[in-house]
Amino acid sequence: AQRVTQPEKxxxxxxxxxxxxxxxxxxxxxxELFWYVQYSRQRLQLLLRHIxxxxxxxxxxxxxxxxxxxxLKKPFAQEEDSAMYYCALRGSTLGRLYFGRGTxxxxxx
Amino acid sequence: DAGVIQSPRHEVTEMGQEVTLRCKPISGxxxxxxxxxTMMRGLELLIYFNNNVPIDxxxxxEDRFSAKMPNxxxxxxxxxxxxxxxxxxxxxxxxxxxxxxxxxHFGDGTRLSIL
Numbered sequence: 001a002q003r004v005t006q007p008e009k010x011x012x013x014x015x016x017x018x019x020x021x022x023x024x025x026x027x028x029x030x031x032e033l034f035w036y037v038q039y040s041r042q043r044l045q046l047l048l049r050h051i052x053x054x055x056x057x058x059x060x061x062x063x064x065x066x067x068x069x070x071x072l073k074k075p076f077a078q079e080e081d082s083a084m085y086y087c088a089l090r091g092s093t094l095g096r097l098y099f100g101r102g103t104x105x106x107x108x109x
Numbered sequence: 110d111a112g113v114i115q116s117p118r119h120e121v122t123e124m125g126q127e128v129t130l131r132c133k134p135i136s137g138x139x140x141x142x143x144x145x146x147t148m149m150r151g152l153e154l155l156i157y158f159n160n161n162v163p164i165d166x167x168x169x170x171e172d173r174f175s176a177k178m179p180n181x182x183x184x185x186x187x188x189x190x191x192x193x194x195x196x197x198x199x200x201x202x203x204x205x206x207x208x209x210x211x212x213x214h215f216g217d218g219t220r221l222s223i224l
Contacts, residue, residue, distance in 0.1 A: 025203060041218070043215040043216060043217045044202075044213075044215040045213040045215070086151075094163060095157065095159055096154060097142075097154075097213060099152045099154075101152075102151050102152065
């Protein structure tokens with residue numbers, strides 16, 4: 001069965017420090033992985049997806065099929081990065097996304 | 110495009126009342142999703158439609174919840190009768206037709222409080 005695990009419910013770092021939000025998944029087929037971000041009281045927005053191999057707002061994420069991970073990284077966190085981050089998976093034959101429980105990131109000044 | 114439009118933005122009502130949440134997906138999108146977000150359970154998929162047809166409603170918590178999509182541009186999520194534990198933010202999302210790798214686009218959500 002498909003599942004997305006975000007082991008950290010809360011994560012706090014200081015401004016300028018590196019940050020890594022962990023995401024592990026289980027899916028027997030070929031997955032599509034996404035990171036969504038939700039700023040305070042706003043809608044969920046797509047941050048990035050593995051297929052695009054892009055960096056958005058300084059964030060990157062690499063799909064590691066061996067470790068079944070899709071961790072989100074940023075070398076220097078900013079206060080405006082404080083938000084809830086959701087990792088999501090979609091299988092090649094699935095119409096829906098499977099979301100993790102989310103990680104609330106707080107970046108302190 | 111205005112994006113996914115949900116109404117109302119906020120709803121406060123007493124338990125036992127019927128609640129109807131509305132969603133207008135992005136034009137041309139053929140998938141529509143209803144989610145519920147709470148502190149305790151995070152983001153839960155309630156039901157999703159493809160071409161106006163419900164595909165998976167296994168996330169609907171109980172018979173008090175129902176969802177319809179009478180046409181490609183409108184969907185409703187109804188709770189009858191409502192209970193305090195239904196208090197949550199309800200999001201609607203849609204996805205682009207034929208775009209298998211496309212992301213879901215979310216609405217602003219409806220913040221529901223049942224007293």
